[in-house]
Amino acid sequence: MDKLKAGILIVSDTASQDPASDQTASALTPILTAEGKWESPAIKIVPDNVFHIQQSVCDWTDGPNWYNLILLSGGTGFAVRDNTPEAVSPLIHRHAPGLVHGMIAASLKVTPFAMMSRPVAGVRDKTLIITLPGSPKGAVENLEAVVKLLPHACLQSAGANSRNMHAAGVKSLEVEAGVSAGVSSGVSSGSSVPKARTAPQSNDPSAGPGRRYRSSPYPMLSVEDALCEVSEHTPAPIVIEAPVNTSVVGSVIAEDIYAAEAVPAYRASIVDGYAIIASEGASTNGTFPVASITHANVGGALEPLQSGTIARITTGAPLPPNANAVVMVEDTELATTTPDGNEEATVHILAEDILPGENVREPGSDVALGSKIFARGDIISPVGGEIGLLAATGTRTVKVFKKPTVGVLSTGDELVEHDDPRTLTGGQIRDSNRPSLLSCLKSWGFQTVDLGIARDTPAGELEHALRDSLRGVGRASSSVDVIVTTGGVSMGELDLLKPTIERSLGGTIHFGRVSMKPGKPTTFATVPFKAAATDSRVTTQQERQSKLIFSLPGNPASALVTLNLFVLPSLHKLSGLGESSQALATKPWLAPHLGLPRVAVVLTHHFPLDPKRTEYHRAVVTGSRSDGRLYATSTGVEGVGQRSSRVGSLVSANALVVLRAGRGVCIKGEIVEALMMGSVYGSDTRIIC
Numbered sequence: 001m002d003k004l005k006a007g008i009l010i011v012s013d014t015a016s017q018d019p020a021s022d023q024t025a026s027a028l029t030p031i032l033t034a035e036g037k038w039e040s041p042a043i044k045i046v047p048d049n050v051f052h053i054q055q056s057v058c059d060w061t062d063g064p065n066w067y068n069l070i071l072l073s074g075g076t077g078f079a080v081r082d083n084t085p086e087a088v089s090p091l092i093h094r095h096a097p098g099l100v101h102g103m104i105a106a107s108l109k110v111t112p113f114a115m116m117s118r119p120v121a122g123v124r125d126k127t128l129i130i131t132l133p134g135s136p137k138g139a140v141e142n143l144e145a146v147v148k149l150l151p152h153a154c155l156q157s158a159g160a161n162s163r164n165m166h167a168a169g170v171k172s173l174e175v176e177a178g179v180s181a182g183v184s185s186g187v188s189s190g191s192s193v194p195k196a197r198t199a200p201q202s203n204d205p206s207a208g209p210g211r212r213y214r215s216s217p218y219p220m221l222s223v224e225d226a227l228c229e230v231s232e233h234t235p236a237p238i239v240i241e242a243p244v245n246t247s248v249v250g251s252v253i254a255e256d257i258y259a260a261e262a263v264p265a266y267r268a269s270i271v272d273g274y275a276i277i278a279s280e281g282a283s284t285n286g287t288f289p290v291a292s293i294t295h296a297n298v299g300g301a302l303e304p305l306q307s308g309t310i311a312r313i314t315t316g317a318p319l320p321p322n323a324n325a326v327v328m329v330e331d332t333e334l335a336t337t338t339p340d341g342n343e344e345a346t347v348h349i350l351a352e353d354i355l356p357g358e359n360v361r362e363p364g365s366d367v368a369l370g371s372k373i374f375a376r377g378d379i380i381s382p383v384g385g386e387i388g389l390l391a392a393t394g395t396r397t398v399k400v401f402k403k404p405t406v407g408v409l410s411t412g413d414e415l416v417e418h419d420d421p422r423t424l425t426g427g428q429i430r431d432s433n434r435p436s437l438l439s440c441l442k443s444w445g446f447q448t449v450d451l452g453i454a455r456d457t458p459a460g461e462l463e464h465a466l467r468d469s470l471r472g473v474g475r476a477s478s479s480v481d482v483i484v485t486t487g488g489v490s491m492g493e494l495d496l497l498k499p500t501i502e503r504s505l506g507g508t509i510h511f512g513r514v515s516m517k518p519g520k521p522t523t524f525a526t527v528p529f530k531a532a533a534t535d536s537r538v539t540t541q542q543e544r545q546s547k548l549i550f551s552l553p554g555n556p557a558s559a560l561v562t563l564n565l566f567v568l569p570s571l572h573k574l575s576g577l578g579e580s581s582q583a584l585a586t587k588p589w590l591a592p593h594l595g596l597p598r599v600a601v602v603l604t605h606h607f608p609l610d611p612k613r614t615e616y617h618r619a620v621v622t623g624s625r626s627d628g629r630l631y632a633t634s635t636g637v638e639g640v641g642q643r644s645s646r647v648g649s650l651v652s653a654n655a656l657v658v659l660r661a662g663r664g665v666c667i668k669g670e671i672v673e674a675l676m677m678g679s680v681y682g683s684d685t686r687i688i689c
């Protein structure tokens, strides 16, 4: 039989700073390997940090190089920093309380302090995970209590046939070890009771119907409060250095930029004509020999212009030294040609009053060398002016705020790819959220990653899909900054987003319900992120950042509305659009930045109100040329018009009319606020909002 593979994870703030101080790993190794069934274990030390613990465990359980056994030592007591059980429990798919009892019982024989340990044991995928106390003595006692069972338990966890294994003498092992060999399957750890703001409030997916919440434990936030949470938990933007090309269009400049080159760099002619030596008060009229010809691309030094001569010059070309004005060719006449007739010999200048400096661009008169051309917070617009100025001044790279990359994941067993040619069966529906959200995000100028569909399986697909996209593996070739999911956030037993974020990813849900229609179960969470040390793609600033997860309701209209309402302002902040305070002082038209622009609209008909929730009513807003006002018409008020399952309610919609909760209707002619999602339509023309 091949030897089994194990990893020992030492959880200790102290040892993570001073690995030499750890004595537990070296104490455990000989006990584990004594009977020759185990390879020498891998050893790793992490601080008492939930995310570090979880990431290390998953590195050893998920993927092709999984270990049979993980022993964690440390962080199982009652101290504030002791959170190993909290980190490990959510990762366990099948708990093994028998091993826990066995270890405590053995330790109790030695010391009553065994009661102060909070061990956890169980199986994740094919790996058995056991937490041990931090002290070498305690860890050794606990491991000795179960070590003889471990090969058997691990082989079974890995899928070996238990009947064959028992036949091979496992019974004697049980007797020898003096504890029950019961690796129990499907035993629940029980539903967690919410205790602190960051503790899981979500359902424990393994809890039965008797223990599932019958009403949401998440407080219902107003949209305004929810937006404050989004703003508060969206990290500061990351600064990157980017080449000046089309890739930076739409980016926000992260530091003041000064002209590296003057524009023009030399005294240039503004017109096609003749460079002359003009002097204040003297007439320029007369006939002059043409001493030289200067074109825009002239190379090398120019001959100085002698008094009494002129030089033919083209637009943009450098003036010869001594020349100080240019007369337009239209204000001259040919006087004589050279003997061969090919060139001008003398030219008659008709204009009398050309002044020094006329038709000349002095060096740096368009952009002075070293002058401030952009301030932090300025936006590189698609119009082209900003890119043009950067290019003209020889600015080759520019510090901008990194535009976030957004991953979009659909969730649900019922989903079928929208272009799957097969006929739908049973309760299948086409995944319309992913294409519509990806299109919307792309139209806003963000990079997107299509994360596909994750099925509603409690132990696995969803968690793996989220973890992979945070790490930048699988479909996400680089780690995404923001994940947008749709579906699975409401009250059903297969609504797994909240439990997965809280219980498996160690994330914090900042809100799980919003008083709005559509979009009530909209969920926003942050997940701690620590890039792998070997990942050279990740900058130090990124490494420290939390990742954001927006879990939007599955109903298609709800998903798109909440993407516009909550995700856009967060992406704007991540892109640096909130950093424009300096720019705003001089360019107030840059405001407002974050989220959709707000306008006042006149209702063209009655709009019904929801008694409890603010409604974001999908509408078409048109601009009137006669009175200059904006008018809003619903995309459908009657019947199912605004139903959240009806993605058609967003067809042609360019605005969300904000209808505060109330009784009855908002009447025709009333002026209300609307959020513009697209350009305003005019009756015979399109005008930009």
Ligand SMILES: Nc1nc2c(c(=O)[nH]1)N[C@H]1C(S)=C(S)[C@@H](COP(=O)(O)OP(=O)(O)OC[C@H]3O[C@@H](n4cnc5c(N)ncnc54)[C@H](O)[C@@H]3O)O[C@H]1N2
Binding pocket: 410, 411, 412, 414, 415, 429, 430, 431, 432, 433, 434, 486, 487, 488, 489, 490, 491, 492, 495, 518, 519, 520, 521, 552, 553, 554, 555, 556, 558, 644, 645
């Ligand atoms: N008992 C309660 N039930 C529901 C509540 C509630 O408060 N209590 N809230 C309702 C509201 S409001 C909404 S909105 C939905 C949100 O549902 P989920 O986010 O959990 O989404 P699912 O249950 O997965 O799906 C809902 C609906 O949307 C369809 N769907 C899902 N994904 C897609 C997709 N990618 N493309 C197209 N359509 C999709 C799905 O098939 C369902 O029909 O919950 C209410 N229930």
Ligand code: MOO
Binding pocket: 516, 517, 518, 519, 520, 521, 553, 555, 558, 644, 645
């Ligand atoms: O809040 Mo849900 O999005 O109305 O249907």
Ligand SMILES: [Mg+2]
Binding pocket: 487, 488, 489, 490, 491, 492, 494, 495
């Ligand atoms: Mg649901």
